[in-house]
Amino acid sequence: MAIESFHCSLCGRRVKIQSRADMPVLDPNTGFGICKNCIKNIYNFIEEDERRNSRTNKKNFNSQLGELLAKNKPHVIKEYLDEFIIMQERAKKILSVAAYNHYKRMKYDLDNHGGDEEIDKSNVIIMGPTGCGKTAMLSHLSRLLDIPFAVTDASSLTEAGFVGADVEVAVRNLYYAAGRDIEKTEHGIIYLDEFDKIARKSGANNSITADPGHEGVQQGLLKMLEGSVVEFTERGQRKHPEAPTIKVDTKNILFIVGGAFVGIEKIIEKRVRKGDSNIGFGSEIPSKEDTDAKFNELIHQVRPEDLMKYGIIPEIIGRLPVICTLETLDEDALLRILTEPKNAPVKQYEKLLAMDNVKLEFEEEALRQVAKMAIERKTGARSLKGIIEDVMLDVMFEIPKTTEPRRVVITEACIKGEESPKIFPLEETVILSKESA
Numbered sequence: 001m002a003i004e005s006f007h008c009s010l011c012g013r014r015v016k017i018q019s020r021a022d023m024p025v026l027d028p029n030t031g032f033g034i035c036k037n038c039i040k041n042i043y044n045f046i047e048e049d050e051r052r053n054s055r056t057n058k059k060n061f062n063s064q065l066g067e068l069l070a071k072n073k074p075h076v077i078k079e080y081l082d083e084f085i086i087m088q089e090r091a092k093k094i095l096s097v098a099a100y101n102h103y104k105r106m107k108y109d110l111d112n113h114g115g116d117e118e119i120d121k122s123n124v125i126i127m128g129p130t131g132c133g134k135t136a137m138l139s140h141l142s143r144l145l146d147i148p149f150a151v152t153d154a155s156s157l158t159e160a161g162f163v164g165a166d167v168e169v170a171v172r173n174l175y176y177a178a179g180r181d182i183e184k185t186e187h188g189i190i191y192l193d194e195f196d197k198i199a200r201k202s203g204a205n206n207s208i209t210a211d212p213g214h215e216g217v218q219q220g221l222l223k224m225l226e227g228s229v230v231e232f233t234e235r236g237q238r239k240h241p242e243a244p245t246i247k248v249d250t251k252n253i254l255f256i257v258g259g260a261f262v263g264i265e266k267i268i269e270k271r272v273r274k275g276d277s278n279i280g281f282g283s284e285i286p287s288k289e290d291t292d293a294k295f296n297e298l299i300h301q302v303r304p305e306d307l308m309k310y311g312i313i314p315e316i317i318g319r320l321p322v323i324c325t326l327e328t329l330d331e332d333a334l335l336r337i338l339t340e341p342k343n344a345p346v347k348q349y350e351k352l353l354a355m356d357n358v359k360l361e362f363e364e365e366a367l368r369q370v371a372k373m374a375i376e377r378k379t380g381a382r383s384l385k386g387i388i389e390d391v392m393l394d395v396m397f398e399i400p401k402t403t404e405p406r407r408v409v410i411t412e413a414c415i416k417g418e419e420s421p422k423i424f425p426l427e428e429t430v431i432l433s434k435e436s437a
């Protein structure tokens with residue numbers, strides 16, 4: 001006969017068995033049983049304990065570090081980034097070195113336990129036009145590194161007390177990326193995306209005179225950048241005085257901040273022009289190439305005082321010693337982005353269609369047209385996928401109707417919307433010879 005109830009051997013409460021979930025541990029022969037509630041409590045206790053003990057895992061961490069250092073040399077990191085990111089050579093180098101030095105710094109710190117000679121952190125600021133690869137580069141970097149890495153959108157942060165996310169959220173995101181291990185969190189990397197959005201509105205780039213909100217966010221971030229103990233509650237828990245909190249020291253966390261800093265080139269130009277009135281870009285209406293060339297030349301000359309004028313407080317700029325600028329992507333770069341990266345849009349569509357026995361071919365002129373249209377949209381590489389997606393929709397819809405091998409050709413006119421993609425039957429021999437090749 002099925003047991004209808006039992007007494008929990010731990011808390012003693014009588015538990016009515018309504019489903020299997022009510023008796024996770026129960027031995028019908030001896031009557032020994034633990035109720036669901038007690039199991040939950042035990043689980044929480046163990047988790048909490050492991051988290052507290054993570055600080056004692058230092059030794060373990062140190063031995064791993066040697067391995068990580070040997071594995072993640074700058075040239076290796078850059079090679080990995082090269083597989084996904086076109087151009088932006090300097091930025092890829094800067095990030096590779098920053099990540100490697102971060103490991104080194106940790107190792108030095110742990111080896112010289114308690115010593116007071118520390119290697120300074122080199123937080124990085126990345127700037128460049130929209131859609132040039134800032135977020136993409138950092139997300140690929142995070143996949144490669146074996147240290148926790150979290151991206152937080154700075155524009156979502158608000159000053160404590162205001163509606164929105166407090167600056168601590170950036171550390172909390174890292175804590176979760178580190179599998180809730182405090183020791184690992186304290187050595188992770190935080191990427192603050194859209195950092196320019198927290199520039200003071202009273203900066204030269206804006207007209208409003210006072211902006212306490214954004215300045216408050218910057219002050220909050222400054223504390224984290226300087227290294228302080230940040231306290232936050234678990235996700236989903238409301239902040240109230242008795243809520244248990246997690247404390248993380250940010251002293252050794254590497255901060256990378258990035259943003260488009262729209263309009264900063266004007267500030268740089270103003271400063272540069274003061275010293276040199278002819279910076280050599282003719283006086284006629286500039287072409288798109290000229291504007292890009294000028295932008296690229298100016299952005300590489302950015303100095304801390306320009307960022308200050310833009311509305312970032314000097315104390316923060318002082319904590320971001322490495323300035324890394326990205327270039328505007330021209331038509332040729334966009335063309336390469338369509339086909340070269342490991343996850344290039346064209347490669348992705350080829351794979352998708354191959355699963356339906358279809359060989360996808362983009363004519364060279366078609367790809368160039370995609371790049372041209374993306375340039376017109378002024379959102380860098382961001383719009384490439386969308387443009388192709390529009391053209392591919394009907395193909396993706398029609399193709400799976402049958403399984404016979406076919407060939408799809410995308411022409412320039414298809415991209416312009418003047419004709420639909422052509423679907424041809426493909427003789428089996430062609431596919432066979434391809435497979436045996």
Ligand SMILES: Nc1ncnc2c1ncn2[C@@H]1O[C@H](COP(=O)(O)OP(=O)(O)OP(=O)(O)O)[C@@H](O)[C@H]1O
Binds near residue numbers: 084086129137259382
């Ligand atoms: N240099 C590049 N190489 C390869 N792909 C790129 C490159 N730049 C951008 N892309 C592609 O374009 C998309 C948009 O780029 P990303 O999100 O990195 O832009 P961003 O620089 O962060 O722009 P924003 O300032 O608007 O946030 C990415 O998904 C990526 O696939």
Ligand SMILES: [Mg+2]
Binds near residue numbers: 134135136193194
């Ligand atoms: Mg971005």
